[in-house]
Amino acid sequence: xxxxxxxxxxxxxxxxxxxxxxxxxxxxxxxxxxxxxxxxxxxxxxxxxxxxxxxxxxxxxxxxxxxxxxxxxxxxxxxxxxxxxxxxxxxxxxxxxxxxxxxxxxxxxxxxxxxxxxxxxxxxxxxxxxxxxxxxxxxxxxxxxxxxxxxxxxxxxxxxxxxxxxxxxxxxxxxxxxxxxxxxxxxxxxxxxxxxxxxxxxxxxxxxxxxxxxxxxxxxxxxxxxxxxxxxxxxxxxx
Amino acid sequence: xxxxxxxxxxxxxxxxxxxxxxxxxxxxxxxxxxxxxxxxxxxxxxxxxxxxxxxxxxxxxxxxxxxxxxxxxxxxxxxxxxxxxxxxxxxxxxxxxxxxxxxxxxxxxxxxxxxxxxxxxxxxxxxxxxxxxxxxxxxxxxxxxxxxxxxxxxxxxxxxxxxxxxxxxxxxxxxxxxxxxxxxxxxxxxxxxxxxxxxxxxxxxxxxxxxxxxxxxxxxxxxxxxxxxxxxxxxxxxxxxxxxxxxxxxxxxxxxxxxxxxxxxxxxxxxxxxxxxxxxxxxxxxxxxxxxxxxxxxxxxxxxxxxxxxxxxxxxxxxxxxxxxxxxxxxxxxxxxxxxxxxxxxxxxxxxxxxxxxxxxxxxxxxxxxxxxxxxxxxxxxxxxxxxxxxxxxxxxxxxxxxxxxxxxxxxxxxxxxxxxxxxxxxxxxxxxxxxxxxxxxxxxxxxxxxxxxxxxxxxxxxxxxxxxxxxxxxxxxxxxxxxxxxxxxxxxxxxxxxxxxxxxxxxxxxxxxxxxxxxxxxxxxxxxxxxxxxxxxxxxxxxxxxxxxxxxxxxxxxxxxxxxxxxxxxxxxxxxxxxxxxxxxxxxxxxxxxxxxxxxxxxxxxxxxxxxxxxx
Numbered sequence: 005x006x007x008x009x010x011x012x013x014x015x016x017x018x019x020x021x022x023x024x025x026x027x028x029x030x031x032x033x034x035x036x037x038x039x040x041x042x043x044x045x046x047x048x049x050x051x052x053x054x055x056x057x058x059x060x061x062x063x064x065x066x067x068x069x070x071x072x073x074x075x076x077x078x079x080x081x082x083x084x085x086x087x088x089x090x091x092x093x094x095x096x097x098x099x100x101x102x103x104x105x106x107x108x109x110x111x112x113x114x115x116x117x118x119x120x121x122x123x124x125x126x127x128x129x130x131x132x133x134x135x136x137x138x139x140x141x142x143x144x145x146x147x148x149x150x151x152x153x154x155x156x157x158x159x160x161x162x163x164x165x166x167x168x169x170x171x172x173x174x175x176x177x178x179x180x181x182x183x184x185x186x187x188x189x190x191x192x193x194x195x196x197x198x199x200x201x202x203x204x205x206x207x208x209x210x211x212x213x214x215x216x217x218x219x220x221x222x223x224x225x226x227x228x229x230x231x232x233x234x235x236x237x238x239x240x241x242x243x
Numbered sequence: 244x245x246x247x248x249x250x251x252x253x254x255x256x257x258x259x260x261x262x263x264x265x266x267x268x269x270x271x272x273x274x275x276x277x278x279x280x281x282x283x284x285x286x287x288x289x290x291x292x293x294x295x296x297x298x299x300x301x302x303x304x305x306x307x308x309x310x311x312x313x314x315x316x317x318x319x320x321x322x323x324x325x326x327x328x329x330x331x332x333x334x335x336x337x338x339x340x341x342x343x344x345x346x347x348x349x350x351x352x353x354x355x356x357x358x359x360x361x362x363x364x365x366x367x368x369x370x371x372x373x374x375x376x377x378x379x380x381x382x383x384x385x386x387x388x389x390x391x392x393x394x395x396x397x398x399x400x401x402x403x404x405x406x407x408x409x410x411x412x413x414x415x416x417x418x419x420x421x422x423x424x425x426x427x428x429x430x431x432x433x434x435x436x437x438x439x440x441x442x443x444x445x446x447x448x449x450x451x452x453x454x455x456x457x458x459x460x461x462x463x464x465x466x467x468x469x470x471x472x473x474x475x476x477x478x479x480x481x482x483x484x485x486x487x488x489x490x491x492x493x494x495x496x497x498x499x500x501x502x503x504x505x506x507x508x509x510x511x512x513x514x515x516x517x518x519x520x521x522x523x524x525x526x527x528x529x530x531x532x533x534x535x536x537x538x539x540x541x542x543x544x545x546x547x548x549x550x551x552x553x554x555x556x557x558x559x560x561x562x563x564x565x566x567x568x569x570x571x572x573x574x575x576x577x578x579x580x581x582x583x584x585x586x587x588x589x590x591x592x593x594x595x596x597x598x599x600x601x602x603x604x605x606x607x608x609x610x611x612x613x614x615x616x617x618x619x620x621x622x623x624x625x626x627x628x629x630x631x632x633x634x635x636x637x638x639x640x641x642x643x644x645x646x647x648x649x650x651x652x653x654x655x656x657x658x659x660x661x662x663x664x665x666x667x668x669x670x671x672x673x674x675x676x677x678x679x680x681x682x683x684x685x686x687x688x689x690x691x692x693x694x695x696x697x698x699x700x701x702x703x704x705x706x707x708x709x710x711x712x713x714x715x716x717x718x719x720x721x722x723x724x725x726x727x728x729x730x731x732x733x734x735x736x737x738x739x740x741x742x743x744x745x746x747x748x749x750x751x752x753x754x755x756x757x758x759x760x761x762x763x764x765x766x767x768x769x770x771x772x773x774x775x776x777x778x779x780x781x782x783x784x785x786x787x788x789x790x791x792x793x794x795x796x797x798x799x800x801x802x803x804x805x806x807x808x809x810x811x812x813x814x815x816x817x818x819x820x821x822x823x824x825x826x827x828x829x830x831x832x833x834x835x836x837x838x839x840x841x842x843x844x845x846x847x848x849x850x851x852x853x854x855x856x857x858x859x860x
Binding site: 049063087096156 | 544546561566568569714715716717718719720721722723725726727728729730750753754756757760761762763
């Protein structure tokens with residue numbers, strides 16, 4: 005255990021735990037977009053900036069990647085932090101101007117009209133949460149961060165329909181800007197952003213289309229104990 | 244080849260090599276560096292080879308394809324040893340004459356000599372050429388005597404003596420102390436003391452440790468690491484192994500850019516030869532020190548030169564930086580302590596061990612010791628690679644070695660430190676070049692790029708050029724670096740097109756501040772330097788672009804117009820004939836006019852006019 009100070013509050017925590025999580029656990033709010041407690045940290049959006057003082061040296065750093073080390077002091081609301089966060093948000097908002105979550109965060113930071121614009125924003129802010137969810141939680145590895153610099157984007161391999169995608173919708177769930185959409189029509193599910201089309205299993209009892217076949221196959225393959233062949237014949241409600 | 248089992252056996256081999264060589268025997272050296280190879284120096288080499296064979300001179304005249312000499316713009320370079328007669332722009336047809344006149348009769352061929360653009364004098368000896376005369380070539384100096392494919396050339400110059408000394412006469416601690424005492428600072432740009440870095444890795448608790456050569460040189464226009472690795476690969480390997488011994492590592496990597504095929508080829512050959520002699524492998528010189536090295540070819544990203552990104556790439560992952568709250572010296576490749584130094588840093592190490600830290604400290608100034616290789620390019624008369632003692636003034640490099648500004652133009656600024664460096668104006672020309680002073684001036688040493696600019700360079704345009712490079716080369720992970728560099732570029736681009744507006748400079752300053760302070764790695768942390776550096780010294784130029792819609796250097800296309808002086812124009816029609824857009828209007832033999840509406844401002848008319856009749860405003 006180590007003791008760190010966040011906004012004057014002394015907190016005991018496990019060494020190496022990331023500062024953002026420690027703050028959140030102790031009721032100190034730090035805005036963040038690319039961090040999720042169940043995924044590895046990434047440090048991409050730079051919104052969770054704080055000022056950390058270690059050995060008399062103070063600097064701005066992302067709290068999601070900074071480890072709790074004995075004796076460090078963290079300030080989450082200094083003038084520098086606020087100024088930096090505002091500028092970061094001003095850069096992020098134009099990428100997803102219609103996102104309610106981003107609009108709320110921006111207005112909290114006092115941004116009314118960002119000074120930058122995108123011609124045709126697709127809503128993705130390159131936070132990479134979908135990629136990490138797909139890789140770390142689902143282990144389907146259907147999408148990836150592609151290219152670099154200002155052409156950076158999240159894509160299925162070769163920009164083709166990602167056949168590794170099982171249609172589980174974990175990416176939709178973690179996306180902070182809701183730029184990944186899903187449509188269902190009859191027994192077909194479409195993950196719109198990845199242009200993935202999947203056939204759904206129909207419940208033998210209620211006739212509801214409840215799960216993509218690809219996901220069933222994936223689950224059958226993943227579980228350690230073999231499931232009854234008929235396990236997925238019915239939807240969870242009718243099982 | 245035989246295996247060397249002790250330091251004494253190395254010296255025996257060296258004696259044998261030297262006994263075979265007569266220093267008085269003529270030797271034709273043809274530069275085989277990338278610069279000269281681009282001028283087809285391989286054909287020149289082949290022509291000499293044929294000439295020597297057909298005249299029955301084999302054994303009487305030696306021929307050697309060497310590493311880069313540095314004066315690349317004059318290539319292909321041929322130097323006849325021992326007289327040191329230097330010929331430039333040599334063609335295969337010249338080989339016969341050079342052999343018969345210069346090699347056999349010691350006659351100098353006038354037309355192949357270098358002509359000093361300042362004094363207009365012809366210069367015979369390589370070391371008398373001002374470009375070379377004012378340099379202090381130590382690390383780079385061996386290149387011109389070495390065929391990188393022949394380890395004997397390196398041994399003849401005392402190669403691997405320092406390694407033998409370190410392994411058999413010194414403890415790792417003593418080696419470390421010597422490097423620390425020499426105050427060798429990282430040549431890759433940071434200027435961090437190499438000895439201290441080594442010590443951190445040495446003291447890290449994990450037993451397995453790695454040493455890495457960073458040869459991912461990616462600054463536009465800079466190629467000193469390339470030329471060292473191509474021309475003298477054994478020197479880099481020797482330095483790496485001495486470092487490994489001091490650190491307690493038995494495995495190393497050389498991370499080379501994919502774009503450096505010759506470096507990979509020469510290094511591969513060097514490793515093979517060193518391995519055959521037992522200089523790489525188990526129990527080197529019969530000691531308990533074993534070492535092996537792998538070449539890792541880069542995958543083509545500028546950011547991979549950053550330590551954590553480079554290490555990710557070696558691990559087989561995408562070369563993207565990761566947080567370094569625990570330094571890579573402690574947790575690097577596969578979380579093992581990993582020491583990374585630049586090519587030039589390692590190349591200095593054998594000299595320090597061989598000649599001693601006191602010798603090394605005698606070169607340079609107070610806080611920066613030794614020499615530094617710069618890639619001197621831009622609007623100077625002599626361009627190429629130059630090695631100079633630390634503490635030399637910018638003026639000496641640009642005017643004595645570089646021969647001053649081309650075409651008698653006026654010096655404006657020198658850009659140092661690569662894309663993330665800064666521009667230094669005329670008033671600081673007498674500044675001593677070292678790590679700390681350059682940083683004080685808002686620029687940096689970087690890996691050693693030095694781009695000289697004259698009055699025809701627009702500083703807003705220069706900043707835009709580098710920001711364009713950096714926005715493409717940012718890995719794209721951090722918002723601040725990805726979006727920040729993009730937005731900075733857009734603002735600069737707008738300024739050069741006449742779209743600059745009130746508040747742009749302040750916005751640039753804000754964006755620069757946040758990009759520097761809130762990005763993850765050093766690429767973002769230094770990316771806005773081209774803007775902050777030029778704003779520091781050339782703010783008025785930015786203001787003129789915004790307020791007056793005027794580019795003082797007459798570079799920015801959106802802010803200039805081409806017109807024809809009706810008095811001077813003779814109506815010769817040259818501009819009309821060459822204009823790609825057919826916007827020069829008028830009849831032959833009477834003054835022409837330019838349709839400025841349709842003019843694309845390419846400047847062809849200005850270039851072709853013989854009467855100075857084209858005006859730019």
